[in-house]
Amino acid sequence: MNLLPDPDVLDPYSEEPVQLTSEKVRWRARDATYLAGKWDALSERIPRFVVDDFKATADGPANPHIRTVVRLPASVTEQRIPVGVVSKTYRLAQHADVVEMCLKGIRAHNIDPSVLRCEVGLTPLGEWMNFRAYFPENFSHNPSDGNKLALRLECFNSVDGSSRLVILFGWFRFICTNGLIIGETKASLRDTHDENLNLEVIPEIISEGLAKVKADLARLRQWEQSSIESSTFDVWVDDHLAERWGKKAACRALHICRSGADVELLDPFAGGKPSEKPIKLLNDVPGADERLEWQGHIPGLIENLRDHLKPA
Known part of the structure; x- marks a missing residue:
């Protein structure tokens, strides 16, 4: 990286x-x-935005159910431009x-x-x-x-x-x-x-x-002083993490933890546990559309894994 x-x-x-x-x-x-x-x-x-009536023409009637969000000009060379349609309660x-x-x-x-x-x-x-x-x-x-x-x-x-x-x-x-x-x-x-x-x-x-x-700082220091057997971690990934995130994401997480690098599944439809799937090692760990949601899962996942941790 x-x-x-x-x-x-x-x-x-x-x-x-x-x-x-x-x-x-x-x-x-x-x-x-x-x-x-x-x-x-x-x-x-x-940029700044305003909520405006949703119309087909400037003098036409407004849609009574929805409105439009409009980006305001940031300079004299720009014009107002719509960026989305929203509800009346927005x-x-x-x-x-x-x-x-x-x-x-x-x-x-x-x-x-x-x-x-x-x-x-x-x-x-x-x-x-x-x-x-x-x-x-x-x-x-x-x-x-x-x-x-x-x-x-x-x-x-x-x-x-x-x-x-x-x-x-x-x-x-x-x-x-x-x-x-x-x-x-x-x-x-x-x-x-x-x-x-x-x-x-x-x-x-x-x-x-x-x-x-x-x-949080105390918890980080505690984690750093703990270790887990590789085989135990594999079982946790194959069971709990796969159930939480799905087998594909669990497989990626397993190899990221092992090597620091992401992986690509050679056959996404291959059977078997996440730890058994054929993979191709990639160079780094890209972001994902699910990143924000998955980050929020981390505390609960670590809490589940904590029973398997032991002092280093």
Whole structure:
């Protein structure tokens, strides 16, 4: 795997306040790219939207059942452009407003958000956003293998009504782009964009998550001091994990844990247990559309596996 840059440090040779990263993800068959920098600079790149009547012509009647979400021009050369159709009960949550509520919760813990490295992932029209904020060194875990785990706040928001607003804490390992959600540090909000959506609860959720960081750090140290027999782990993957995630995903997880690299199933329809399936070793671990949902499964899976752990 390629070593990723330390999120606490921007490129020292760049004079740009915002830098384009090499990371790309797919969201609903659309490419999303990431910018890195401080929030004050990144916020200027985030588009704003309005909810408008859904009409065939400017002077025509509005559809009484649905409305449309429209991206506002970000410059004099742009025009308004529709990005989605939503119900009458839909409530728009502006990307920047969601982030500001997150930062309000961070400030409550005497952390200055203006010094944090942040990242913003956006689809081409900006209807989907993934915001990330990386916390200072004293929030990090330094395992014996030298690959530091940093605490990261993640926020996912879409303005076209296609997915929920999600806010959570996780641990980011510098040797890959995938995060890890464990135990207590899960300031979790998963809410639909309807009339009941309340952004005012976000600061409290952030504060509750930060208050549980110490418990997560203790749990990470405990895991590092434990080990598991390979054969026992294989049985757990073939049984519990396969039942939870399916055989294909369980097979991939098994080999990622063994080698740090993803695999491709040579025959997706081959029978047998996940540990028995014929595979081709790949170079690295790509992201997946199910990443966010699967990250949320990790605490429960580890809790199930914990009975098999033993002191190193």
